[in-house]
Amino acid sequence: MSLLLERLWASLLDTLLMVGVSSLIALLAGIPLAVFLVTSGRGGIFEAPLANQVLGSIVNLFRSIPFLILMVALIPFTRLLVGTSYGVWAAVVPLTIAATPFFARIAEVSLREVDHGLIEAAQAMGCQRRHIVRHVLLPEALPGIVGGFTITLVTMINASAMAGAIGAGGLGDLAYRYGYQRFDSQVMLTVIVALVALVTLVQFGGDRLAQKLDRR
Amino acid sequence: MNSRAAQYKQADDLPDFSLLSASSTPQPVAVQEPADIHLRFEGVSKTYLTAQGPVPALQSIDLEIRRGEIFGIIGRSGAGKSSLLRTINRLEQPSSGRILIDGTDIAKLDENRLVALRRRIGMIFQHFNLMSAKTVRDNVELPLRVAGVPREARRRKVDELLALVGLDGKHDVYPAQLSGGQKQRVGIARALVHNPEILLCDEATSALDPETTQAILALLREINRSLGLTIVLITHEMAVIREICQRVVVLEKGQAVEQGAVWQVFGEPHHATTRSLLAPLRYDLPADLQARLRQQPEQPEDTLLLDLLFTGIHEPDLAALGNVLGGRIGLLGGNVERIQGRAVGHLLLTVAGSSLTANELANQARHLADRVEVLGYVAAA
Structure with a gap:
């Protein structure tokens, strides 16, 4: 029993590490990407329709590849980047590459919903374009972005379990090796309980934060 | 304050009925001295390029707006009011x-x-456009x-303006907790924060x-007086124009179809659009009498x-009317109001x-x- 707990704890930490690092990078890269996708469209404040289309297509490309296939297809790139195709850090690469466009698209929706009247008011008061992004678009879309990041985290917990299946470690790996390959239903059940608890916790925290930030 | 603004101030300050006696002459609003032009539109046109082809929003608008006045732009929705207003701070770029x-x-x-330029021009909106966060x-x-004003100076200015618009003590409230009127007050305070001239x-x-x-x-009128800034407003309600504007332009399909002092446009509207915009404010002969x-x-x-029209030149002197018309005269209905110190409207006698x-x-x-029309006869009941 204590061995199971030990393994469970180590796997949980692996999962948290994979999800945490990939989601953090997705957050940092996804927000600028989303801002660009929103503001570079026709009539946007940084209008650049060509760049908008190119970037939009790239995002769509990565969004359309199933994670399992993306992971395998990226192995050479992963090896180049982290020196190995195995383990937690190797999983971080495809997870990040899947999470960034996913989160960018969700954040884009929130940014797009910011009332155009607010942008007009900001222009009328003498805001430059960067001010509009910093003082209008981002703060007004923040509750939606927090909600979107919560969804991203939950999706990445899912994906990281998939990564576990090809030897990345984490809760998915534990469940696959012990629960599936050794028919150990106790391990399987424990991992499911841990995953449910983790997802519930993330969702609850995200909802609370989004609610607190929403002043509308 | 320049003499032009001072003149308006004087005319506005007079109690509404102080000019009713026939002997007093109305304050002239028409300019004698050359007007101090603040804003001038010369042949301003705007054409939108849509999938269905070019759509003209403004067609060769010529306008002059004087310093310190409240200038109204009125028209139906889609007449081009918004586009015209937005060319002033270049939220809208004119085509020519x-x-x-x-x-x-x-x-x-x-x-x-x-x-x-935009920091010299404040703007307020129908839906307030306050940042909810x-x-x-x-x-x-x-x-x-965003203009880089130091924190201390900002605080002082905000305190001063919130007091001016009557929102003292609401500093830390979010817009969602305010009523519509309070939100617009915040909008006004925000628009005035750079001491704009327009x-x-x-x-x-x-x-x-x-x-x-x-x-x-009332707040806008007060700001116009105390700060001496030029106000340009758009509305689809003639009552708003009557309430605070000195001069007005009527837009229809992107063209300025009528403009002038408010009392003149109200007293004798020439264009069909102006007449129909004024219709809700006008008393008409009841349908059964008609x-x-x-x-x-x-x-x-x-x-x-008889329909007696007052366009701001004659005062409605009921005693004199009784004398010259003889017989039994009665007032069937009508509406005469004082706009900029002048009697404007009509009476059905x-x-x-x-x-x-x-x-x-x-x-x-x-x-x-100013004009008399014989409507006809109605059989004695």
């Missing part, structure tokens, strides 16, 4: 023509100069913050109830109906038992009203 502010053409400014203080402070009002009272509308209009109206009297005791003919009576009345 020139817009001069103090003689400087603003159509060619680069981004830095445009930002500087920011407190009242942060909303009002934002224009100063204030643009985009249907600023259209989302407010009548009582709040009056309060916001149906019973005849051109000739059937019996000698039939009642004559009934005359019965007079020995004069309809034309003779009308000619008598013409000495006492």
Whole structure:
């Protein structure tokens, strides 16, 4: 029993590490990407329709590849980047590459919903374009972005379990090796309980934060 | 304050009925001295390119707006009011023509100069456009913050403005907790934060109830007087124009179809659009009387109906009217109001038992009203 707990704890930490690092990078890269996708469209404040289309297509490309296939297809790139195709850090690469466009698209929706009247008011008061992004678009879309990041985290917990299946470690790996390959239903059940608890916790925290930030 | 603004101030300060006695002459609003032009539109056109082809929004608009006045732009929705207003701070780029502010053409400014220009022009909106994620203080402070004004100076300015608009103590409240009127007050404070010389009002009272509308209009009038800034407002309600504007332009399908002093446009509207916009404010002959109206009297005791129009030149002197018309005169209805110190409107009078003919009576009345129309006769009940 204590061995199971030990393994469970180590796997949980692996999962948290994979999800945490990939989601953090997705957050940092996804927000600028989303801002660009929103503001570079026709009539946007940084209008650049060509760049908008190119970037939009790239995002769509990565969004359309199933994670399992993306992971395998990226192995050479992963090896180049982290020196190995195995383990937690190797999983971080495809997870990040899947999470960034996913989160960018969700954040884009929130940014797009910011009332155009607010942008007009900001222009009328003498805001430059960067001010509009910093003082209008981002703060007004923040509750939606927090909600979107919560969804991203939950999706990445899912994906990281998939990564576990090809030897990345984490809760998915534990469940696959012990629960599936050794028919150990106790391990399987424990991992499911841990995953449910983790997802519930993330969702609850995200909802609370989004609610607190929403002043509308 | 320059003499032009001082003149308006004086005219506005007079109690509404102080000019009722026939002997006093109305304050002239027409300019004698050359007017101090703040904003000038020269052949301003705007065409939108849509999938269905070019759509003209503004067609060769020529306008002059004087320093310190409240200037109204009225028209139906889609007439081009919004586009015209937005060319002033270049939220809308005109397709051709020139817009001069103090003689400087603003159509060619680069981004830095445009930002500087916009800080000289405040703007308020129909739906307030306040940042929901920011407190009242942060909303009002934002224009100063992006301009790099130090924190202490910002605080002082915000305190001063919130007091001016009557929102003392609401600094840390979020817009969602405010009423519509309070939100517009925040909008006004935010628009004034750079001490602008021009204030643009985009249907600023259209989302407010009548009582709040009056309060916001009073605040705008007060700001216009105390700060001496030029206000340009757009509205689809003639009542708003009557309430605070000195001069007005009527837009229809992107063209300026009528413009002038408010009392003139109200007193004698020339264009069909102006007339239909004014219709809700006008008393008309009730439909049942209209149906019973005849051109000739059937019996000698039939009642004559006269329509007396006042366009701001004659005062409605009821005693004198009674004298010249003889017989039994009565007031059927009408509306005469004082706009900029002038009597504007019309009166429907009934005359019965007079020995004069309809034309003779009308000619008598013409000495006492700006225009007289014989409507016809109604049979005595």
